[in-house]
Amino acid sequence: MSTNTDTVADRFATAGAQIDPITALTALALVAALGFTLLFMQEPLAHDALHDFRHGAGIICH
Template sequence: MATANTVNGRIERARTELSPTQMAAGALFIAALGFTLLFVQDPLVHDSLHNFRHAAGIACH
């Protein structure tokens, strides 16, 4: 707990708190999520989000 309260300290802290496996799993999960959000342009998914995309200001017609 000798890490200073700085951004570097927080990065250090995350490094000691999380095991490499946890970090790899987290990174993989985020990558999978991002990939899904970006590339699921399937009409079924895309169109059922139509109203939401308008409300969120992310519209593509």
């Protein structure tokens, strides 16, 4: 693995400097959308179709 000696704070600072807020927000929104669809979507069609998956993954919100 890498032999660098930077800290967690350094990594956050670097990420903050390299990635502009809009990109970060877009990425976060995509992740949230995917997570929401898989875990919490209550719309009957999508909800029922993902039924087995939620059982299998042990996600309670089914």
